[in-house]
Amino acid sequence: MIMADHRLPVAYDQFLNAQMSISDFVPEQLPTDRELEEVAKSEKYLEMMPEEWEQAGVKDAVMFKMLFSVTGFWKKEDNLKKHWTGHKANHANFISRKFTAKVEGEDVPYSVTGNKSICSSCAEFFNVLEPKSRKMVRSCPGAVTFGGSLRDVYYDVKPIQEG
Numbered sequence: 287m288i289m290a291d292h293r294l295p296v297a298y299d300q301f302l303n304a305q306m307s308i309s310d311f312v313p314e315q316l317p318t319d320r321e322l323e324e325v326a327k328s329e330k331y332l333e334m335m336p337e338e339w340e341q342a343g344v345k346d347a348v349m350f351k352m353l354f355s356v357t358g359f360w361k362k363e364d365n366l367k368k369h370w371t372g373h374k375a376n377h378a379n380f381i382s383r384k385f386t387a388k389v390e391g392e393d394v395p396y397s398v399t400g401n402k403s404i405c406s407s408c409a410e411f412f413n414v415l416e417p418k419s420r421k422m423v424r425s426c427p428g429a430v431t432f433g434g435s436l437r438d439v440y441y442d443v444k445p446i447q448e449g
Contacts, residue, residue, distance in 0.1 A: 372403025
């Protein structure tokens with residue numbers, strides 16, 4: 287996978303599958319906790335979800351707590367259990383498209399929580415989930431801390447249609 291902040295040489299066009307840019311998009315409101323639970327249980331998401339995604343254990347909870355606390359995303363009262371539904375709901379929304387907004391006349395799914403409840407935004411940035419669907423994606427703490435992406439902004443991920 288290659289990600290660049292500038293246009294790559296034309297020789298790389300055959301590998302280009304998405305274009306990502308900072309957006310001024312802000313949803314009118316984010317879903318409630320109950321709505322997050324509902325989208326995380328959507329049939330389409332549960333069918334497509336790799337089984338391993340739901341297998342977070344104690345080691346994962348400790349690693350998340352340490353990393354997200356050190357980076358300032360999580361406070362003392364935050365933990366994986368508190369944010370687990372949000373983690374699942376963000377991926378689920380890009381698959382089920384329950385929460386969308388009109389962007390340039392198109393219904394576009396978006397990240398449904400703040401950054402601290404997002405896990406693995408790279409699945410959306412690199413167009414792994416729903417590769418032909420435009421998305422408005424917020425960064426996970428890892429993408430902000432290690433990838434240089436911005437907090438509290440949405441990135442417009444537009445697929446490059448072949449042919």
